[in-house]
Amino acid sequence: MSALAARRAGLQQLRRRAANSTMWFVAVLCVLAAILPLGFVLYYVLAQGASGINLDFFTKLPKPVGEPGGGMANAIVGSLILVGLASLVGLPVGILGGIYLAEFGNNRFAWTIRFLSDVLSGVPSIVVGIFIWAMVVVPTHRLSGMAGGAALGVMMIPTVMRTTEELVRLVPMSLREASLSLGATHRRTVFKVVLVAARGGVVTGVLLAVSRIAGEAAPLLLTAGSSPFWSTRIDQPMPSLPVQIFTYAIQPYDDCHRQAWAAALVLVSLVFVLSVAARYATRGRFRMVR
Amino acid sequence: MVSASASLRPASLPRQGDRGTKIEVEHLSFYYGRFQALKDVSLAIRERQITALIGPSGCGKSTFLRALNRMNDIIEGARTEGVVRLDGEDIYDPAVDVVALRRRVGMVFQRPNPFPMSVFENVAYAPRIHGLARGSDLEELVEDSLKRAALWEEVKDKLKASAFELSGGQQQRLCISRVLAIDPAVVLMDEPCSALDPASTLRIEELMHELQQKYTIVIVTHNMQQAARVSQETGFFLHGELIEFGPSAMIFTDPTDKRTEDYVTGRFG
Amino acid sequence: MQRTVSAHGSLKARGVLSPWFGDRVFRWTTLLFAACVLAIIALLAYLLLADSVPAMRAFSWRFLSGRNWDPVHDSFGALPFIYGTLVSSALALLVAVPISLGAALFLAELAPPWLRNPLSFLVELLAAVPSVVYGIWGIFVLVPFLRPVEAWLGAHLGFVPLFSGAPYGIGMMAAGLILAIMVLPIITAVSRDVLRAVPVSQREAAYALGATRWEAIRGPVFRYARAGILGAVILGLGRALGETMAVTMVIGNTPAISASIFDPAYTMPSLLANEFMEATGKLHIAALMEIALLLFVVTIVINAIARLLIWSVARGAPAGVRE
Numbered sequence: 001m002s003a004l005a006a007r008r009a010g011l012q013q014l015r016r017r018a019a020n021s022t023m024w025f026v027a028v029l030c031v032l033a034a035i036l037p038l039g040f041v042l043y044y045v046l047a048q049g050a051s052g053i054n055l056d057f058f059t060k061l062p063k064p065v066g067e068p069g070g071g072m073a074n075a076i077v078g079s080l081i082l083v084g085l086a087s088l089v090g091l092p093v094g095i096l097g098g099i100y101l102a103e104f105g106n107n108r109f110a111w112t113i114r115f116l117s118d119v120l121s122g123v124p125s126i127v128v129g130i131f132i133w134a135m136v137v138v139p140t141h142r143l144s145g146m147a148g149g150a151a152l153g154v155m156m157i158p159t160v161m162r163t164t165e166e167l168v169r170l171v172p173m174s175l176r177e178a179s180l181s182l183g184a185t186h187r188r189t190v191f192k193v194v195l196v197a198a199r200g201g202v203v204t205g206v207l208l209a210v211s212r213i214a215g216e217a218a219p220l221l222l223t224a225g226s227s228p229f230w231s232t233r234i235d236q237p238m239p240s241l242p243v244q245i246f247t248y249a250i251q252p253y254d255d256c257h258r259q260a261w262a263a264a265l266v267l268v269s270l271v272f273v274l275s276v277a278a279r280y281a282t283r284g285r286f287r288m289v290r
Numbered sequence: 291m292v293s294a295s296a297s298l299r300p301a302s303l304p305r306q307g308d309r310g311t312k313i314e315v316e317h318l319s320f321y322y323g324r325f326q327a328l329k330d331v332s333l334a335i336r337e338r339q340i341t342a343l344i345g346p347s348g349c350g351k352s353t354f355l356r357a358l359n360r361m362n363d364i365i366e367g368a369r370t371e372g373v374v375r376l377d378g379e380d381i382y383d384p385a386v387d388v389v390a391l392r393r394r395v396g397m398v399f400q401r402p403n404p405f406p407m408s409v410f411e412n413v414a415y416a417p418r419i420h421g422l423a424r425g426s427d428l429e430e431l432v433e434d435s436l437k438r439a440a441l442w443e444e445v446k447d448k449l450k451a452s453a454f455e456l457s458g459g460q461q462q463r464l465c466i467s468r469v470l471a472i473d474p475a476v477v478l479m480d481e482p483c484s485a486l487d488p489a490s491t492l493r494i495e496e497l498m499h500e501l502q503q504k505y506t507i508v509i510v511t512h513n514m515q516q517a518a519r520v521s522q523e524t525g526f527f528l529h530g531e532l533i534e535f536g537p538s539a540m541i542f543t544d545p546t547d548k549r550t551e552d553y554v555t556g557r558f559g
Numbered sequence: 560m561q562r563t564v565s566a567h568g569s570l571k572a573r574g575v576l577s578p579w580f581g582d583r584v585f586r587w588t589t590l591l592f593a594a595c596v597l598a599i600i601a602l603l604a605y606l607l608l609a610d611s612v613p614a615m616r617a618f619s620w621r622f623l624s625g626r627n628w629d630p631v632h633d634s635f636g637a638l639p640f641i642y643g644t645l646v647s648s649a650l651a652l653l654v655a656v657p658i659s660l661g662a663a664l665f666l667a668e669l670a671p672p673w674l675r676n677p678l679s680f681l682v683e684l685l686a687a688v689p690s691v692v693y694g695i696w697g698i699f700v701l702v703p704f705l706r707p708v709e710a711w712l713g714a715h716l717g718f719v720p721l722f723s724g725a726p727y728g729i730g731m732m733a734a735g736l737i738l739a740i741m742v743l744p745i746i747t748a749v750s751r752d753v754l755r756a757v758p759v760s761q762r763e764a765a766y767a768l769g770a771t772r773w774e775a776i777r778g779p780v781f782r783y784a785r786a787g788i789l790g791a792v793i794l795g796l797g798r799a800l801g802e803t804m805a806v807t808m809v810i811g812n813t814p815a816i817s818a819s820i821f822d823p824a825y826t827m828p829s830l831l832a833n834e835f836m837e838a839t840g841k842l843h844i845a846a847l848m849e850i851a852l853l854l855f856v857v858t859i860v861i862n863a864i865a866r867l868l869i870w871s872v873a874r875g876a877p878a879g880v881r882e
Contacts, residue, residue, distance in 0.1 A: 031662045033661075113596050133835070211687060271689060
């Protein structure tokens with residue numbers, strides 16, 4: 001090889017090595033850039049929210065806008081009730097539907113349902129709110145906890161259905177065959193054997209769905225609305241933490257902001273605990289595309 | 291068509307005198323974590339001939355092959371001990387540039403693995419990254435490599451077509467062509483025909499005969515007839531050890547070790 | 560109907576009490592619940608369509624090109640909101656995609672195994688933060704931060720129409736940035752999965768030819784995965800288009816079409832969140848419904864395309880492999 005060619009080859013090698021190192025550098029930077037916002041958000045929520053957390057926050061009702069003091073006890077309770085109502089809608093459809101897909105799901109109808117479930121998970125939450133508004137709020141002429149629960153429930157369905165199906169599928173055939181060969185009916189096999197085996201995963205799937213809807217505000221604006229009072233009747237408007245955060249954050253009063261941050265802290269803590277627990281338990285088993 | 295007697299037909303007898311050693315392996319041991327896959331293997335691979343490695347599944351022959359171009363490096367938890375000399379240089383020396391090594395020692399895999407690009411792009415990939423040629427020089431290089439792999443006539447009109455449109459046998463020859471494009475000294479083949487039909491297998495064996503005039507070839511195969519047909523020297527592996535190594539004619543007709551004899555006569559594996 | 564049970568009698572059992580019947584009921588019950596999804600989507604589509612008819616009849620295609628949204632005079636043009644939605648989402652992708660791809664590259668190819676899971680975890684946690692929390696953080700942290708940034712940009716690059724205008728802080732730029740943070744996790748997670756789905760044999764072939772890590776990734780790995788990565792980006796787009804609360808809180812909610820990203824704007828979801836409860840006129844509601852219909856159709860189509868692309872890589876052979 002001539003000296004020139006040798007030198008060019010050497011330069012080429014250098015360039016290749018440099019490109020390789022640059023790749024590493026840029027990739028690490030990107031990961032840091034991706035995680036940094038999380039740090040910022042969490043930091044501020046903690047810093048700003050901590051000062052608003054006190055006993056009053058958890059026990060008192062909101063004061064009229066502008067007056068300092070008060071709390072968000074009704075919103076906390078309201079959120080819990082709404083999640084409960086949502087589960088009444090979301091869990092049966094999600095779990096039983098997921099069982100159908102896993103046990104009987106090799107036909108065109110099942111594939112259509114799977115596709116539509118994916119479609120549903122992609123529908124913007126505000127549109128789901130509009131849907132329930134038209135189906136429940138308009139006929140009943142009022143905003144209600146019932147409507148809010150329905151909206152959140154509809155949003156739960158795709159997550160619960162997909163999780164249930166995947167986990168029921170994972171239960172090995174041998175377990176089913178053992179049960180069936182002992183003379184058990186299919187449904188008994190599913191409920192007593194398969195679901196029991198999959199229950200850990202199904203529960204965490206539910207937790208994941210709950211963590212997702214607990215923070216939703218958009219659909220609730222159109223369905224459950226808000227209320228400054230104690231509200232446990234499902235046929236009345238029902239306050240919730242996410243809606244309260246929104247309402248208070250856009251007010252011009254500092255005290256409102258303080259309470260909004262506190263509510264954000266509570267919400268984030270709740271959602272994180274659920275989310276982390278759910279993901280930790282299902283890690284590696286399957287990937288969920290949200 | 292391969293006749294029954296071909297299994298015992300000795301390949302051209304090695305002219306011991308005028309062929310130097312290309313690769314010298316001394317006391318090579320390899321560990322996957324705590325499992326020892328290769329135990330103290332030593333042998334010498336002669337240049338410009340075909341050396342075959344045979345043995346039952348899991349005996350370490352593929353692991354050994356991959357040690358020759360340090361493909362084992364990409365496995366996590368792998369440890370290599372011993373010396374492997376290519377033209378006198380230890381390839382496991384920390385100063386060695388693995389990228390340069392793999393230019394000189396190329397590999398063809400069991401299942402054809404063409405890139406999701408055109409035929410031309412596949413062959414041009416390696417010359418490009420190593421900066422060997424550009425423009426019309428590159429086109430010539432690609433044509434030349436395809437000719438050496440006996441594939442040119444079949445693809446000269448569809449160089450832009452996706453590599454996936456070729457048949458299995460053609461894809462494997464494409465992979466060979468890809469390796470030849472960077473002008474290696476050694477070509478390692480890991481069961482190159484096991485995923486192919488008999489006709490394609492035959493063509494690749496013919497190709498090997500042509501290639502050995504210029505390149506050193508080491509082939510792992512579980513097909514003993516193939517080993518007997520194509521190779522000049524053969525090594526028999528068992529449980530990570532090299533049991534016997536010598537001229538193919540001898541290994542298949544008159545082996546020294548009983549285990550070798552049991553294997554080549556089909557008593558196990 | 561009796562169930563014949565005697566030891567030497569027939570094994571047949573008929574009627575309501577038979578296990579066979581029970582299993583049929585089981586199958587049909589679960590099927591019914593699964594069918595609820597179908598019912599919901601069908602009803603939703605029908606509803607949006609039916610309720611937007613008055614607006615469609617009144618404005619037809621001018622709805623999409625009209626710039627004037629005037630509930631008082633019953634004149635509705637949706638262009639400002641379409642513009643706001645598209646531009647904010649485009650901005651979000653512009654910022655998020657390079658970072659996401661780099662992060663996905665690291666997580667899929669470069670990170671040592673012990674680092675992979677915790678880091679992926681952290682990125683996915685970003686997706687768990689509720690939209691309103693991003694919103695409140697946006698109002699009180701991001702916007703005040705952006706004001707001096709916008710002022711600086713305006714001072715130095717103000718001749719570019721993109722950076723003209725007063726540095727409000729609140730506006731398109733803030734919305735774009737917040738959306739970028741919100742779509743980052745999904746683009747990263749899906750791209751990472753797609754990259755991991757590339758068969759080892761492709762990488763091995765590249766390494767065996769003497770390629771460096773980067774050359775192997777840039778060549779065959781990326782080629783193999785690119786449809787799926789495009790799908791990941793489109794999935795992120797779908798998410799950005801439908802995002803409501805965080806955007807509403809920082810975009811300014813002004814139906815203006817402006818070249819400057821400092822100016823406030825308005826997106827379709829924000830409009831729906833703000834005006835829906837106040838709307839009284841039938842035409843007003845119909846117009847809002849039509850916007851919801853638009854949003855619905857666009858997000859469905861985008862999500863479907865995205866999933867198709869991802870499926871072509873991550874579930875099986877890429878398009879073009881002959882079995």
